[in-house]
Amino acid sequence: MRIAIGQLWQETNTFNPLSTTRRDFEEFGVLRGAELIEQMAEVNELGGFIQSLRRWPERPEIIGLARLPAWPGGIATRETFDWLRDELLGALRAQPPVDAVLLALHGAMAADGTPDVEGSILQALREHLGPRVPLVATLDLHANITPLMVQHADALVPYHTVPHIDVFETGERGAALLRRLLIDGARPVMAFQKIPLVVPAERANTQDEASVSFYFRQRLQQLEAQPSILAAGLTTVQPWLDVPELGSAVVVVTDNDPVLAKTECARLATELWERRREYLGELIPVEDAVREALREQANGLVVLGDGADATNSGSPGDSTHILKELVKYDWPRPALVTLVAPEVVLEATQLGVGRQRQGPLGGVRDQRYSQPLELTTEVVRCFTASFILSGHLGKNLPIDMGLSVVLRHGNVHLVVTSRPGPHFAPQLFEAAGLEPFAASVLVAKSPCGFRAAYQDRASKIIMVRSAGCAPADFWRYEYRHIPRPLWPWDEIPAWQPAPILKTLS
Numbered sequence: 001m002r003i004a005i006g007q008l009w010q011e012t013n014t015f016n017p018l019s020t021t022r023r024d025f026e027e028f029g030v031l032r033g034a035e036l037i038e039q040m041a042e043v044n045e046l047g048g049f050i051q052s053l054r055r056w057p058e059r060p061e062i063i064g065l066a067r068l069p070a071w072p073g074g075i076a077t078r079e080t081f082d083w084l085r086d087e088l089l090g091a092l093r094a095q096p097p098v099d100a101v102l103l104a105l106h107g108a109m110a111a112d113g114t115p116d117v118e119g120s121i122l123q124a125l126r127e128h129l130g131p132r133v134p135l136v137a138t139l140d141l142h143a144n145i146t147p148l149m150v151q152h153a154d155a156l157v158p159y160h161t162v163p164h165i166d167v168f169e170t171g172e173r174g175a176a177l178l179r180r181l182l183i184d185g186a187r188p189v190m191a192f193q194k195i196p197l198v199v200p201a202e203r204a205n206t207q208d209e210a211s212v213s214f215y216f217r218q219r220l221q222q223l224e225a226q227p228s229i230l231a232a233g234l235t236t237v238q239p240w241l242d243v244p245e246l247g248s249a250v251v252v253v254t255d256n257d258p259v260l261a262k263t264e265c266a267r268l269a270t271e272l273w274e275r276r277r278e279y280l281g282e283l284i285p286v287e288d289a290v291r292e293a294l295r296e297q298a299n300g301l302v303v304l305g306d307g308a309d310a311t312n313s314g315s316p317g318d319s320t321h322i323l324k325e326l327v328k329y330d331w332p333r334p335a336l337v338t339l340v341a342p343e344v345v346l347e348a349t350q351l352g353v354g355r356q357r358q359g360p361l362g363g364v365r366d367q368r369y370s371q372p373l374e375l376t377t378e379v380v381r382c383f384t385a386s387f388i389l390s391g392h393l394g395k396n397l398p399i400d401m402g403l404s405v406v407l408r409h410g411n412v413h414l415v416v417t418s419r420p421g422p423h424f425a426p427q428l429f430e431a432a433g434l435e436p437f438a439a440s441v442l443v444a445k446s447p448c449g450f451r452a453a454y455q456d457r458a459s460k461i462i463m464v465r466s467a468g469c470a471p472a473d474f475w476r477y478e479y480r481h482i483p484r485p486l487w488p489w490d491e492i493p494a495w496q497p498a499p500i501l502k503t504l505s
């Protein structure tokens, strides 16, 4: 038995003015063939696939197609999309026929001319495979599931958690589902319901009992515990995606039970619709948040969540809104903040450690929502921002944000990297020689995922209202392509689900 595996992972933010290119994928780490199997055996969804497949008594041969990951960012260029499709399709064509394909996808990637990248890729693979070879794909919880994706996959298996601490386990769930199709003869029936709503990410913490998301995680896990349900997922989509099919979705895959699939799908969709307002949270203006952090830091670390400039939501990561406030105060212990600024890294590295740098910082990668800040800093350290990420988004995931520096102004320490990455991870600050949990205040460029690392150790977490490419109040920004009506842009008086059913052809 021969099973091919591959990955295409990027979350696109169409507000980020910087295009995503082939280079972004290559810098993150493209792998093919045997090298993919070797290096990804313990990493994220691919690791989950590989470990699970290796436990099968049938001992299937695992074929590595391609691992194509890039950090969240702007719209991919046309050439990048063509290259990604050709990588996966070319790798499959180069193989003798396979018995099944397992793909790890994000599900919210957009390219110039192709707003539904994953749907188009699944379609291309399906055309090559024909209708009878199982094609199973895992997805991020913020995927934008489309009818095209449903049409061409036998089953879609989304993450259940935010922060995304189940990436590896989702890979295992995808492989386990495939085994039921291949070995047990299960016949997948997938019910799919698009829901005309988009919610902010800030309050969607599935690990917090007080969050509405906690309830949905439990519901999904209870459904999957039923033997006749192969997979259940609820994707609340990432909001900063101006595409024609934007919206949340529910998928329920059963073993040949269309009534059960449809009933549970409709029930979940109705529940999400009815509880949509619970996702709307209170955010604190920047000035107030920083003043509050100064008061609260006496009790320990205060984390300021900067969702608007969240690099893991595809923002450029060089907003200065919080930095501008932080430098106004005298912090008893370090105040830590990050910035993506390759030109600053280069300049500071050339100046050298101990030298003063005078000049603008930030507000370059995106010039609409943030302006450069004029600041005198000392170059404290030059380092490479590379480490292994485990926690939100990663299990043993190698990260390399390139040459980086630490600049200091008073007790405000700026970690400046060449490339975007997890600008919330404690490992980033540690790589910079800083102690994140001993700081007065730390800015996490993340709407919710950062909580996996800080929820239990911070004395306080404050979500900041700021401007940027990934704002919590996204409906106040200009969208041109989204479907209408769509909540919260529009009130929709009486919405009712009517799931579509996808059965084996």
Ligand SMILES: [Zn+2]
Residues within 6 Å of the ligand: 140, 141, 142, 143, 164
């Ligand atoms: Zn996500």
